[in-house]
Amino acid sequence: MNDTAITTSGLTKKYGSIIAVNDVTLKIPKGSIFGLIGRNGAGKTTMLKMFAGLAYPTAGSFTINDTPYNNIVKEKKLKKIGVLIEEPGLNKGFNARDNLKFKALGLGINVNEAHIDELLQFVGLNAAKMRKTKGYSLGMRQRLGIAMALIGDPDILILDEPINGLDPQGIIEMRTLFHNLQAQGKTLIISSHLLSELSRIATHYAFIDHGKIVHEVTSAQLDEYQTSGLYLLKTNKNPQAYELLHALDEKWELSPQGLVYSGEQPDLAKIVEILKQSDISMLSFNAKAPDIEEIFMQYTDNQGEIL
Numbered sequence: 001m002n003d004t005a006i007t008t009s010g011l012t013k014k015y016g017s018i019i020a021v022n023d024v025t026l027k028i029p030k031g032s033i034f035g036l037i038g039r040n041g042a043g044k045t046t047m048l049k050m051f052a053g054l055a056y057p058t059a060g061s062f063t064i065n066d067t068p069y070n071n072i073v074k075e076k077k078l079k080k081i082g083v084l085i086e087e088p089g090l091n092k093g094f095n096a097r098d099n100l101k102f103k104a105l106g107l108g109i110n111v112n113e114a115h116i117d118e119l120l121q122f123v124g125l126n127a128a129k130m131r132k133t134k135g136y137s138l139g140m141r142q143r144l145g146i147a148m149a150l151i152g153d154p155d156i157l158i159l160d161e162p163i164n165g166l167d168p169q170g171i172i173e174m175r176t177l178f179h180n181l182q183a184q185g186k187t188l189i190i191s192s193h194l195l196s197e198l199s200r201i202a203t204h205y206a207f208i209d210h211g212k213i214v215h216e217v218t219s220a221q222l223d224e225y226q227t228s229g230l231y232l233l234k235t236n237k238n239p240q241a242y243e244l245l246h247a248l249d250e251k252w253e254l255s256p257q258g259l260v261y262s263g264e265q266p267d268l269a270k271i272v273e274i275l276k277q278s279d280i281s282m283l284s285f286n287a288k289a290p291d292i293e294e295i296f297m298q299y300t301d302n303q304g305e306i307l
């Protein structure tokens with residue numbers, strides 16, 4: 001049985017000398033809410049655009065439900081992958097219902113009025129559905145964008161920063177909406193700058209930095225991080241230190257900043273002893289508050305440099 005919605009292999013996108021997405025290999029489980037987290041310019045939109053067929057990979061490939069993307073017929077792609085990237089392409093002079101009808105027409109989908117009303121109800125736009133969308137707030141436009149992405153009853157929904165700019169009430173409603181979509185068996189791929197925005201939503205997280213996936217966690221692992229301690233060890237030879245310590249305890253992970261450990265505080269005296277035997281010096285050892293944004297920062301190069 002195939003259980004991945006999207007599998008990428010060495011997926012890469014270059015814009016001239018900029019490598020927006022760099023050799024990404026990952027699996028997005030079917031039925032998951034997959035959070036893609038990264039700062040400005042990290043490569044989130046570019047990656048999602050490739051999944052949506054709006055950008056063409058420079059190298060590498062990906063499959064949708066185990067079928068190579070290039071082998072899927074265009075109509076099927078458009079219906080089976082719902083997309084909201086950047087602003088939804090709304091016709092401002094139309095109301096919400098007509099925008100949805102227009103979208104359906106463009107995709108060659110026969111939708112009845114009842115289904116359109118159902119979708120608008122589902123995204124919470126029932127009361128405003130007859131108003132011209134030029135008067136819509138950001139949150140209303142986002143909701144309509146999601147309804148438009150849902151028009152072909154897609155298996156996979158790609159949403160680029162759908163929570164950005166929403167008020168707290170809007171965020172809560174979006175979370176409910178996402179859970180309802182997941183309950184229907186859909187796979188949701190959602191990008192965000194902030195892990196905390198998706199922290200009670202996603203089932204899986206991938207952190208992207210300078211086009212590379214630097215870390216992946218499940219929501220269960222994240223819960224574990226948050227309830228246990230987090231430690232950062234720096235040495236003069238981090239990769240060698242990692243080899244030694246990881247062999248003894250698999251909780252040790254290598255990050256660009258040093259070695260990260262999550263759990264009860266490891267035995268420091270023993271660590272120093274092991275490192276000494278291999279002529280490695282410890283430079284620092286810090287306990288970190290188990291802050292989820294902090295966890296992400298452990299895995300980025302932390303220079304804050306935007307390409």
Ligand SMILES: Nc1ncnc2c1ncn2[C@@H]1O[C@H](COP(=O)(O)OP(=O)(O)OP(=O)(O)O)[C@@H](O)[C@H]1O
Nearest residue numbers: 015018020038039040041042043044045046047307
């Ligand atoms: N059409 C394009 N032409 C040239 N460079 C591009 C293009 N699209 C993206 N880039 C570059 O690729 C890199 C990744 O951009 P991308 O938009 O994917 O990042 P992002 O993670 O979505 O950022 P943000 O959080 O700001 O939306 C950036 O350096 C960006 O300047």
Ligand SMILES: [Mg+2]
Nearest residue numbers: 044045046160
């Ligand atoms: Mg973006």
